[in-house]
Structures are given as structure tokens and as C-alpha cells.
Amino acid sequence: MRVHIALGILFSGVVAGASTAPIWLARSEGAPISDPKTVQAELAFAPSVPPPIHRKSEKRVVVDIEVKELVAPIAGDTTYTFWTFGGHVPGPFIRVRLGDTVELHLKNAPENRMPHNIDLHAVTGPGGGAPRTFTAPGHQTELVFKALRAGLFVYHCAAAPVGMHIANGMYGLILVEPPEGLPPVDREFYVMQGDFYTTGDYHAKGLQSFDMQKAIDERPTYVLFNGAEGSLTGKNALHANVGDKIRIFVGNGGPNLVSSFHLIGEIFDRVYREGGTPVDTNVQTTLVPSGGAAIVEFTARVPGSYAMVDHSIFRAFNKGAVGTLVVDGPPQPDLYSAETHVSPFAGDDAPSTATVAARDDDRLAAGARVFATTCAVCHQASGQGVPHVFPPLAGSDFLMADKDRAIGIVLGGLHGHVTVKGQTFDSVMPSQAHLTDDEIADVLTYVRGSWGNPGDPVSSDEVAKKRAAGTPVVTAER
Ligand SMILES: [Cu+2]
16 A cells, blocks of 8 residues: 655554555645645536546545535426535536545535535545535535545435435546546546436426425436436537547436436447446447446547437436437448438339329428438427427427528527427527528428428528528527
8 A cells, every 4th residue: 555644644544554444534734735746636517527637646636526505497497406516417527546645625605504425436435435524504524535446436415315415416426547547539528317306297397396205206307417408408419520539427326217328329339337447348328327337438430410318218308318419520421321312112012103293202302301311310200309309390380380480490590489389498409501402492391291281382592582681590489
């Protein structure tokens, strides 16, 4: 065991020379932060990750975390009283090196109501630090521990009732890097799942309170990445370029559910199973236990939009567990068709498809291709949308009410409240102005004339005129 005795550390119960002895250190007052061996940890909030550590030696790393209880959006017009490490869910990403001594200061803001503490799974020692850090509002405590094992670890509050503190958002990740570091990648992201229990139903508006009975019954109202619906979609989507090597540090705070973490349309090249040392290769879906983590790595090869989900899939579409990774770059037709080929199919026994009007059919087929490659990722293959997330185009009164506005939406995008078939949406549709006038005319002709929609065709001229008039950003009903 190499114990760094600098900084006037007082030992309590350390057996010098025993290689795996627990290393709980109580520190004397006032170790100077200017000491060359002491460094302040660089923290980052999700989806960001602090930079890799290139240090060759172990250090004493100071981590400051302030607990804040605050009201914030959990979804659309729904708010919730979160208890947080650092004002965010999840709490800050802590990155240290194997062998570092971590000096953690836990501050409980005076305006808070509850005592809190921190149990880090990277700690070897009773309670993971919780007994040493029980902190009343308006106080701070200090925990010192040695990072004895490399890996990705969850930390969480363990003050009673533990489940409630976790359900309110008190968790985060700490990475203990091996001395040689992790293999270099182009981008790293921080994604942490959690389940939430509100008295009101999914998307019930206004301030919601914690529902203990639902939590006990393990019936979450929300299952979310990074503490809020939409924290990784729309303008908050993750971005990468074709060819990038990507690493996602995935955590699961629970309190109850095990996550089946999956990125639709990707295969993980490598997964550090449960955040530990064994690396699995070519993985489709990886389990992330409650109070556990995994590191997934892959190369973005084909441009487009990729949804990350908990593949217990109702959680994704009906409880919020979706994020988006947008990969930019040139099409890769050798790896994945650049466009969708749609042709009429009337069943094997049908005599012929020749009765279908050929001209309209070309037009609709072209529109269907644009739809499948561009719009379907959000509005879904049959235009049915996703409740509360993406409005339906099938049967959309909003779409049919105003052709000119519909052209404007595709050109300029849409944000703000919209009401479609009696349901309100408050999200963001990005501009699709990269499509040509023909493509926009085709796709609008297709969506306005499919799935029972009665629309008249949209011409390229109409689109060109609208484009020439300047790209509108449609803000509906705001
Ligand atoms: Cu707490």
C-alpha cells in the first residue's frame, strides 16, 4: 500500500503495510490547496464529461459538491421538486485516477429542508461514505477516501428514506481511471437513467409531488435520461460526426428499475460490463443495474438520427426514456441504403398493379421515400406520431388546416405549443430546409394524401415561393 502522508493527514485505523486495508482518513484542518500534490477536481454536468486525466502520479483530489433542493421541469409543463447534487440530475461527473485520494466536501445549502449525505460506490469503507457525510441544511462535511479500484461507479444520497432521496434525483457517476487512462475516443457523453414517481399521471401539468406508494409498488410515472424528458432530444440531442469514436458513460440511479440500455441502429463495439474491467464486444443491449453503470463504445459510421432507449420499450415511448444522437456526415451507401425504395405491392396473388394511376404513384413514391428517410424517425412510419412527443401527421387537423403553413413548417421548423387532434405538444421540430423544393413538395403531397388525409397536392412552385419569401420559423400558439 502506498499512502501519501503529505498534507498533515491524521490516520484513523489505517494499518500501514497491509495492501488492501480500508483507507479511511480523517484529515486535520486546513491542508493547503496550493500543495503541489493537491488538485481541485474538474467536474462536469451531463451530458458533458470532464477531460481525461493524463497525470502520471496519484494526487489528492478535492471535490466540492453542494446539495440543492429545487423545482425544475421534469417534462413539458410538469415540474417536480428535485433534490440534487450540484443543482442538476444527475449530479456532477467526478473523474479521478486510480490511487488518488479524494477529499470530498459535501455542502447542504441553508435553504434546504432535508439532511443529505453521499454514498459513493467507488469507496471502500462502511456505507461508502454516507455515515461520514450526514449533513444538515446549512452545514458541510468532509470525506476522504482512496480510490482503490478502477471503474465507473454510481454515487447517491443514502439519507433516510433512502429510496425517496434517490427517487428525487440524488445520484451521479464517478469514474476512477486506470493509470494508463481509457483508450482515446473522439467524444464522451454522460447519460444517467432514473425512475420517477409523481402523484399525477404522466404529463399531468403543474408541480407534482413524490408518490411513495407508487415508488414502493415500483410503478414509475417517468423513466428518464438525465432527469427530464427532452434532456437529450431536440435542441438537446447529442451530436457527432461520421467516423467518430464515441464513449457513453451510462449510469442508472434507479431507485427501482434495471435499464436495458440500447442505441437503436448501433452495435456497441465494446462494453465495460457494469462499469468494471471485463470488456464485452459486439453488444446490442446492455443491462445497467439500479445503482450500477456501464461504459459503451462504438464508432458512428452512418449519418442520421439514433435513438437511445431503455429497451423495456414502453418506458421509452410512454414514460420518457428516449435520447437522440445525431450523426452528421456524408451518406454511406455501402453500409446502409441512402434512400428507401418503395414500390406498390398488392399481394402475391394480385393480377397486376397496373390499375394504379402511374403519375400520382411516382409522386407519392418519391414522397414516401423522403418521408421514410427524413420524417419517420420522429413522426413514425405510419405518421402516427408518439403520444406527447411527436404529433401525428395521420389525421392531423393542424396539418390539413393550412397548406402554406405546412410548407413553412418543413422549411423553417416549428416550436411552441401546437394542438393536434386535441393533444398539445410543446417541442421542437428542426428545419428541414436541406430538402429540395421537389422533395418538400413530394413529401407534403405524400403526408397530406396518405393515411386517410384528404389533401390536395403541393407543387414545387409553391415551395419555391415560400422559400424565396425567407425561411420562416413557425411559432405556434405562443
Ligand atoms: Cu439526500
